[in-house]
Amino acid sequence: MIPLLGGLKKGLVFVISAPAGTGKTTLVRMLRDEFHCLIESVSFTTRKPRTSEKEGVDYFFISKEAFEQKIREGEFLEHAQVFDNYYGTSKIFVEKEREKGKHVILIIDTQGALQLMQKLDAVFIFISPPSLEELKNRLYRRNADTDETIALRLSWAEKEMALAPRYNYHIINENLKIAYDVLRSILIAEEHRNPPQ
Ligand code: 5GP
Numbered sequence: 001m002i003p004l005l006g007g008l009k010k011g012l013v014f015v016i017s018a019p020a021g022t023g024k025t026t027l028v029r030m031l032r033d034e035f036h037c038l039i040e041s042v043s044f045t046t047r048k049p050r051t052s053e054k055e056g057v058d059y060f061f062i063s064k065e066a067f068e069q070k071i072r073e074g075e076f077l078e079h080a081q082v083f084d085n086y087y088g089t090s091k092i093f094v095e096k097e098r099e100k101g102k103h104v105i106l107i108i109d110t111q112g113a114l115q116l117m118q119k120l121d122a123v124f125i126f127i128s129p130p131s132l133e134e135l136k137n138r139l140y141r142r143n144a145d146t147d148e149t150i151a152l153r154l155s156w157a158e159k160e161m162a163l164a165p166r167y168n169y170h171i172i173n174e175n176l177k178i179a180y181d182v183l184r185s186i187l188i189a190e191e192h193r194n195p196p197q
Contacts, residue, residue: 007101007191008101008103008191009101010098010099010101011037011097011098011099011100011101011102011103011104012098012103012104012122012123012190012191013094013098013103013104013106013120013121013122013123014103014104014105014106014122014123014125014186014187014190015106015108015112015113015116015120015122015123015124015125016028016105016106016107016108016125016126016127017107017108017109017110017112017113017124017125017126017127017160017163017167018107018126018127018128018160018173019128019129019135019153019156019157019160019161020139020153020157021129021135021138021139021142021153021157022127022128022129022135022173023127023129023173023176023179024107024127025107026176027127027173027176027179027180027183028040028105028107030180031105031180031183031184031187032105034184035103035184035187037101037102037103038102038103038104038105038187039097039102039103039104039105040104040105040107041089041090041093041094041097041104041105041106041107042056042057042058042059042060042090042093043059043060043087043088043089043090043106043108044059044060044062044067044070044076044086044087044088044090045059045060045061045062045067045085045086045087045088046061046062046063046064046067046085046086046087047059047061047085047087048061049061060090064086067079067086067088070088071088074091075088075090075091075092076088076089076090076091077089077090077091077094077116077120078108078112078113078115078116079112080108080109080111080112080115081111082109082111083152083156087108087109087112089106089108089112094106103187103191106122109160110159110160110163113163113167114163114166117166123168123169123186123190124166124167124168124169125167125168125169125170125171125183125186126161126163126164126167126169126170126171127171127172127173127179128161128164128170128171128172128173129157129172129173130172130173130174132154132157132158132161134174135154135157136150136154139153139154169182169186171183
């Protein structure tokens with residue numbers, strides 16, 4: 001049975017960080033399919049779209065100049081440079097959805113999450129692979145990156161994984177079904193949490 005969720009007047013924010021190849025996209029997709037009270041935040045980026053990506057669905061793709069203008073105008077809840085590109089979460093996007101009662105999921109890197117820990121009442125979740133060795137195997141199996149990019153992703157993953165204890169929850173995705181059960185349990189529990197008195 002699907003638990004009845006989505007009864008809050010103002011939605012919650014879930015911040016998820018995970019190295020590439022951890023299964024975060026699959027896990028969040030499963031969560032969205034089960035719980036319609038959830039929406040994934042659409043970030044702005046200066047990265048070029050990949051062939052399967054759609055404007056306004058995967059990201060809002062903008063130029064570096066337009067991104068810098070948005071920083072000056074204070075439009076981002078957080079922003080960071082990840083590898084060679086800028087990424088930022090739109091304040092208005094998140095606020096509008098929360099006001100509709102939707103829970104907003106931000107899938108952002110650790111730099112962005114650390115900024116939000118200072119200023120936003122949100123639920124912070126880190127998803128790890130079982131080990132760096134397993135992550136390396138998954139990245140090779142995925143066949144999406146060159147050896148050089150994989151080496152870069154692995155060294156960045158190691159740095160990100162060292163920050164996992166700073167998050168409220170840490171899920172190790174060794175088995176997708178178990179990881180998903182933990183993730184959905186967090187959502188259900190957080191929706192039932194009393195606000196501080
Ligand atoms: P990709 O280019 O593969 O879509 O994303 C690269 C990294 O940027 C991922 O770790 C992703 O979570 C992160 N990212 C995506 N959007 C944002 C954002 O708005 N802010 C921050 N800080 N990181 C983001």
